[in-house]
Amino acid sequence: MLAEVAGLRHVFPGGRKAAPVVALDGVSATFSPGMITGVVGPDGAGKTTLLRLLAGLLRPTAGRVTVLGHDMATDAQAAHAAIGYMPQRFGLYEDLSVGENLTLFADLHALGAEVRAERIPRLLGFTGLAPFTARLAGRLSGGMKQKLGLACALLARPRLLLLDEPSVGVDPASRRELWAMVATMLAEGREQGMGVVWATAYLDEAERCGRVLLLHEGHMLAEAPPADFLAALRGRVFALAVPAARRRLAGRLAAVDPAVLDVAVEGDALRLVLRAGASPPDPVALGGSTLVAVAPRFEDGFIDRLATAPAVAPVEPKQPVRGDGPAIEVHDLVRRFGPFTAVDHVSFSVAHGEIFGLLGPNGAGKSTTFRMLCGLLRPSGGSARVAGLDLMRAPAAARARIGYMAQRFSLYGELTVGENLAFFARVYGLDRKARGVAIAQALDRFDLGEVRASVAAALPLGVKQRLALAAALLHRPDILFLDEPTSGVDPLARRAFWARIGALAEAGVTVLVTSHFMDEAEYCDRLGIISAGRLIATDTPAGLRARARGPDLPAPTLEDAFIRLVEAA
Amino acid sequence: MTPALMRLRGLLRKEILQVLRDPSSLLIAFLLPVVLLLVNGYGVSLDARHMRVAVVTQAPAADTRELIQALAASPYLAPVAASSTAEAGRLLTAGEVRGVLVLPEDFSARLMRPSRWPAPAQLLANATDPNTARILEGYVQGALLTWASGRAQEKRLLPSGGIALEHRYWFNPELRSADFIVPGMVAFVMSMVGTLLTALVVSREWERGTMESMLASPARMGEIIAARLICYFGLGMLGMAMSVLMAVLLFGVPFRGSLLVLGAATSLFLLFALALGLFISTLARSQFVAAQLAFLTTMLPALMLSGMLFDIASMPAWLQALTHVFPVRYLVSVLQTLFLAGTVWQLVLPNLAALALAALVAVGATVAVTRRRLD
Numbered sequence: 002m003l004a005e006v007a008g009l010r011h012v013f014p015g016g017r018k019a020a021p022v023v024a025l026d027g028v029s030a031t032f033s034p035g036m037i038t039g040v041v042g043p044d045g046a047g048k049t050t051l052l053r054l055l056a057g058l059l060r061p062t063a064g065r066v067t068v069l070g071h072d073m074a075t076d077a078q079a080a081h082a083a084i085g086y087m088p089q090r091f092g093l094y095e096d097l098s099v100g101e102n103l104t105l106f107a108d109l110h111a112l113g114a115e116v117r118a119e120r121i122p123r124l125l126g127f128t129g130l131a132p133f134t135a136r137l138a139g140r141l142s143g144g145m146k147q148k149l150g151l152a153c154a155l156l157a158r159p160r161l162l163l164l165d166e167p168s169v170g171v172d173p174a175s176r177r178e179l180w181a182m183v184a185t186m187l188a189e190g191r192e193q194g195m196g197v198v199w200a201t202a203y204l205d206e207a208e209r210c211g212r213v214l215l216l217h218e219g220h221m222l223a224e225a226p227p228a229d230f231l232a233a234l235r236g237r238v239f240a241l242a243v244p245a246a247r248r249r250l251a252g253r254l255a256a257v258d259p260a261v262l263d264v265a266v267e268g269d270a271l272r273l274v275l276r277a278g279a280s281p282p283d284p285v286a287l288g289g290s291t292l293v294a295v296a297p298r299f300e301d302g303f304i305d306r307l308a309t310a311p312a313v314a315p316v317e318p319k320q321p322v323r324g325d326g327p328a329i330e331v332h333d334l335v336r337r338f339g340p341f342t343a344v345d346h347v348s349f350s351v352a353h354g355e356i357f358g359l360l361g362p363n364g365a366g367k368s369t370t371f372r373m374l375c376g377l378l379r380p381s382g383g384s385a386r387v388a389g390l391d392l393m394r395a396p397a398a399a400r401a402r403i404g405y406m407a408q409r410f411s412l413y414g415e416l417t418v419g420e421n422l423a424f425f426a427r428v429y430g431l432d433r434k435a436r437g438v439a440i441a442q443a444l445d446r447f448d449l450g451e452v453r454a455s456v457a458a459a460l461p462l463g464v465k466q467r468l469a470l471a472a473a474l475l476h477r478p479d480i481l482f483l484d485e486p487t488s489g490v491d492p493l494a495r496r497a498f499w500a501r502i503g504a505l506a507e508a509g510v511t512v513l514v515t516s517h518f519m520d521e522a523e524y525c526d527r528l529g530i531i532s533a534g535r536l537i538a539t540d541t542p543a544g545l546r547a548r549a550r551g552p553d554l555p556a557p558t559l560e561d562a563f564i565r566l567v568e569a570a
Numbered sequence: 571m572t573p574a575l576m577r578l579r580g581l582l583r584k585e586i587l588q589v590l591r592d593p594s595s596l597l598i599a600f601l602l603p604v605v606l607l608l609v610n611g612y613g614v615s616l617d618a619r620h621m622r623v624a625v626v627t628q629a630p631a632a633d634t635r636e637l638i639q640a641l642a643a644s645p646y647l648a649p650v651a652a653s654s655t656a657e658a659g660r661l662l663t664a665g666e667v668r669g670v671l672v673l674p675e676d677f678s679a680r681l682m683r684p685s686r687w688p689a690p691a692q693l694l695a696n697a698t699d700p701n702t703a704r705i706l707e708g709y710v711q712g713a714l715l716t717w718a719s720g721r722a723q724e725k726r727l728l729p730s731g732g733i734a735l736e737h738r739y740w741f742n743p744e745l746r747s748a749d750f751i752v753p754g755m756v757a758f759v760m761s762m763v764g765t766l767l768t769a770l771v772v773s774r775e776w777e778r779g780t781m782e783s784m785l786a787s788p789a790r791m792g793e794i795i796a797a798r799l800i801c802y803f804g805l806g807m808l809g810m811a812m813s814v815l816m817a818v819l820l821f822g823v824p825f826r827g828s829l830l831v832l833g834a835a836t837s838l839f840l841l842f843a844l845a846l847g848l849f850i851s852t853l854a855r856s857q858f859v860a861a862q863l864a865f866l867t868t869m870l871p872a873l874m875l876s877g878m879l880f881d882i883a884s885m886p887a888w889l890q891a892l893t894h895v896f897p898v899r900y901l902v903s904v905l906q907t908l909f910l911a912g913t914v915w916q917l918v919l920p921n922l923a924a925l926a927l928a929a930l931v932a933v934g935a936t937v938a939v940t941r942r943r944l945d
Contacts, residue, residue: 056786081788092783094584096591101584108580109787111573137591153783163786 003161003196004032004055009064011050024050028064028214028221032161034194036211037187039227041201041299043491045462046216048200049089052165055198056086068161082110085159089166091150095139099130099149102138103156110157124152127182143363144175151179155186162186162197168206172362172517173560174567180209204492207299215303217491218461222306230302234274237262238297239281241271243289245526245541249503251288256500258282263304265496266503267523269543274301300492307493314500315446317508320479326389328353328480328511329374333383336369343369345534346383351527353479356502356512358525360563366534367515368484374513375482376400388479401429404478406469408485414458418449418468421457422475429476443471463494470501481505483514487521499524519560530566537570577789581797588771589805598766599809603759607813610755611748611821620648621706622667624658627651631678640717641671646709662696669706670694741910749824752817753905754878759813760806760836761872761898764843765850765864767802772851773860791940799844799933806840817909827908831918835904838925842897843868845932852940871896878902897928 009028012021025047032038032055040048053059054066057077066073071080086092093102103124107117125131128148133141138149147167154162164183168176187197199210207213208227215222215230223230243251252271255264260279265272271289274297275281284292329351336344344366351357359367372378374385376396385392390399412421422443426436444450447467452460457468466486473481483502487495502524506512514525522528523542530538530545538545542559549562557565571579589595623641627634641649650667652658658670672692680689693710697703742749775781784794814832817823825832847864854860874880875889876898882890893899900921907917 053782058782058785078788078790081786084786086783086786088779088782088786090779092780094588094780095778096588097584101587105580105584106787108576108583109784109789111576111788 002031003034004068006030007065010062012062023219026219030214030224032196032198034196035191037197037199039199039201039207039210039213041204041207041213042216043202047219048216049165052163052200056084056163083160085154085162087150087154087164087167091146093138093146093150096137098135098137100134102149102153106153106156120156124155128152144171147171160195164199166200168201174564204300204303227299230299231297234297234301234305237275238295238301239273239292240295241273241284241287241289242291243271245269247288249507254287274304304492314504317504320509322353322509327351328388329513330386334373334380334385335382336373337381342534347536349529349536349539351511351513353511354506354509356506356526358514358516358522358528359531360516360522360528361531362517365531367531371484371515375403375405402479404473404481406473406483406486412457412469412472417454417456419453422472425472426475431476439475443475447471463490466490480511485516488518522559532567532570538566578793578797581793582801585797585801595767598763599805602763603809603813606759607755607816611752619646621646622648622650624652624661624667624670625649626655626658626672629675629678633678633681634673637717641713644709644713647713662694668696748821749910752821752823753909754902756813756817757898757901757905758872758878760810760839761843761868763809764806764840765847765868768798768844768847769850769860769864770857772848773854773857776855777857802844803840810836823909825909826912828913831913832908835901835922835925838929839901841929842932845936849936849939872898876902897925900924
């Protein structure tokens with residue numbers, strides 16, 4: 002056994018107004034050598050706290066952390082030589098080069114000259130960073146930084162490798178490479194008893210772990226091999242084929258069906274998870290055609306453990322269509338920053354009531370396109386019309402028709418829910434009467450009435466996100482812009498969020514989403530794939546999957562399709 | 571090489587590379603002292619030289635012309651002719667002159683006929699700054715008296731003899747306030763630079779998340795602190811040497827003491843300032859808060875309570891007691907002594923001892939608050 006936590010509880014003391022936060026409670030688990038133990042859970046589950054406790058960076062409020070026989074509360078120093086730790090932001094010195102970062106970690110672990118001469122070139126070759134040895138770490142792409150962080154953590158051949166969300170914010174291709182690299186290192190270190198702890202919010206990554214610790218809001222839901230999570234779900238997961246036009250209606254019907262535990266949109270089908278013991282519903286009654294059993298996924302297991310009713314979003318009032326032509330029309334849009342072209346002749350259009358997703362890795366030009374469409378950034382060339390208004394000529398008028406929800410929580414943490422809503426209502430110029438109505442409706446429709454007087458910063462992530470959406474919709478915009486709206490949110494909150502977005506689209510609101518998150522992409526009617534500033538494909542999720550289908554890949558996922566398209570571009 | 575030395579070498583190399591790559595530390599170490607010394611050395615002048623005084627002569631005569639010449643001969647005064655009291659009043663209000671000297675119609679007549687009533691003259695001074703007003707009064711009075719007694723002797727109106735006061739100003743014979751301010755300024759600069767350097771550097775590591783990977787590595791806390799102190803000590807001493815050179819070469823302040831003592835005093839103080847910066851950034855963890863705290867804890871005491879600008883001996887007793895808490899006062903005292911008087915051991919030694927104590931306390935406090943943990 003490599004490490005063990007027993008009866009672990011960690012409480013962060015509160016501030017002047019904030020209550021103390023219980024980050025972990027009642028967590029007991031063991032970490033074995035020779036495998037990757039996944040610490041899996043949505044944001045706020047306590048993953049980082051658990052890894053920091055294992056690294057001896059925090060002292061537990063209660064319980065014990067033992068690494069290689071050392072009690073980390075008193076004897077962390079002794080264990081540090083055998084621990085490789087990669088924090089969430091990689092822990093690299095950005096103004097040091099790749100080689101200098103490695104040398105620093107070699108010095109810190111007091112590696113001898115011979116060991117260095119052997120290991121550093123090997124790690125550089127292994128991570129593909131050899132050609133960039135002299136480049137400053139700050140100038141590396143996200144994927145390369147992550148590899149360098151991994152190389153630094155591996156340099157001293159640690160017995161225990163702790164990786165805190167190493168795959169956040171990097172494109173799917175880099176994510177796969179990273180898994181392959183860690184698997185290789187693990188195979189090499191097997192005889193010296195190496196083990197890996199990998200924290201992730203991507204539930205699909207759990208399936209690749211040897212054992213999974215499932216955390217949710219500081220509590221441990223389960224500790225088991227991933228197959229155990231799936232075993233209970235055999236014969237309970239189905240794909241319901243539905244015509245694209247009736248997808249959302251069918252989803253709504255399925256969600257209220259008593260046999261159904263969970264509904265998720267997946268391209269041209271709905272993915273249904275049935276309650277234990279329930280018999281499959283009639284596909285035609287739900288508005289679909291066929292019901293096919295499919296293999297369960299880890300996420301289904303997560304939802305099964307939480308076992309709540311699927312989210313049903315209230316029907317939204319119909320949004321009148323204003324102006325003719327498409328809701329968003331982008332033609333040959335270009336944005337340069339000096340010699341660098343961030344957005345390179347991008348054209349697409351989005352119809353009223355459509356959910357359109359811009360999908361691409363970080364740095365591909367999604368956010369730049371987004372900012373131009375919001376009128377926050379002036380295009381270098383091309384045109385963009387939003388709600389029939391030219392953004393170059395009438396940015397303010399166009400902005401009044403747009404609702405915007407930023408990726409990070411962009412409300413005022415110090416204000417209460419009610420104060421935040423009142424502030425945004427005033428900012429959007431709602432008069433006193435309209436303001437009162439809009440706020441009352443928002444509190445009601447988004448279930449915020451109970452937390453009305455709570456300070457926004459103290460709310461759980463899912464509630465914050467509801468509040469942000471409520472604020473973006475106060476002025477009843479024709480078009481809603483969402484920037485990675487559900488990254489890191491737990492699957493239940495994500496389902497509930499997208500049910501609302503679906504209801505809004507049904508009512509005629511046009512939705513534009515940017516994401517590097519495949520789960521979010523599935524909810525879109527159409528997707529545009531952006532890579533290196535260029536729009537390389539525009540299609541429905543089903544269409545994109547069809548493009549990647551081949552003899553070697555009979556049932557490609559959206560991620561497979563994405564990687565193929567980016568490689569081919 | 572022992573593991574500890576190897577870790578220290580790695581940390582030290584990292585710090586040096588960061589300093590060389592990141593312009594902000596170099597700017598703080600070298601540009602900030604230059605700017606501060608230039609602005610304060612030239613800008614803050616307590617000297618009153620060439621004060622403009624409007625002279626209103628209601629009946630011009632040979633005597634009044636002589637008097638104006640005598641005023642002009644003083645290095646401190648610059649007489650300006652004004653045609654009327656009204657105009658002179660306007661000049662005074664507009665701030666173009668510091669004072670107005672009115673020589674009434676009967677000035678010359680009374681002067682010729684010394685009687686029970688001496689010749690009247692009126693001085694109007696702009697007393698918004700009472701100090702300058704008093705200085706002006708003194709200089710005008712002095713110039714008038716010198717002129718009057720010279721004139722009396724010339725005309726044999728007075729018996730010869732009397733008292734000849736011969737004065738010498740020690741330590742600063744030319745009464746240049748730069749000689750007094752600039753050494754203090756060097757202390758001020760070091761106080762700010764030393765603390766800012768480390769306060770920002772460590773909080774930056776917290777912000778960028780690199781501190782986390784340092785803490786999880788085998789590096790000991792003492793090694794991390796020592797590497798920082800060594801690197802920024804070098805940088806701070808270079809900045810200090812540059813400030814001293816500027817003081818001597820640019821501002822012409824004499825240096826009369828021992829360079830060795832200068833080195834000892836500044837080393838001790840720098841150690842204190844750097845440790846204070848580390849202490850602040852350990853507690854603050856964000857660059858913004860750290861910068862604010864660094865300014866608050868160094869700038870105000872250095873400016874107000876160090877004796878650099880304001881004489882500590884003339885402060886109220888409780889404030890004098892308070893100045894002892896801020897080590898910058900000991901450095902100011904040592905520097906002023908070294909620059910102006912030379913190595914006066916009975917002054918230098920107690921101050922050096924105080925500086926050593928301050929450095930010890932600051933380093934100790936930093937080691938005490940720096941724990942190997944995030945919480």
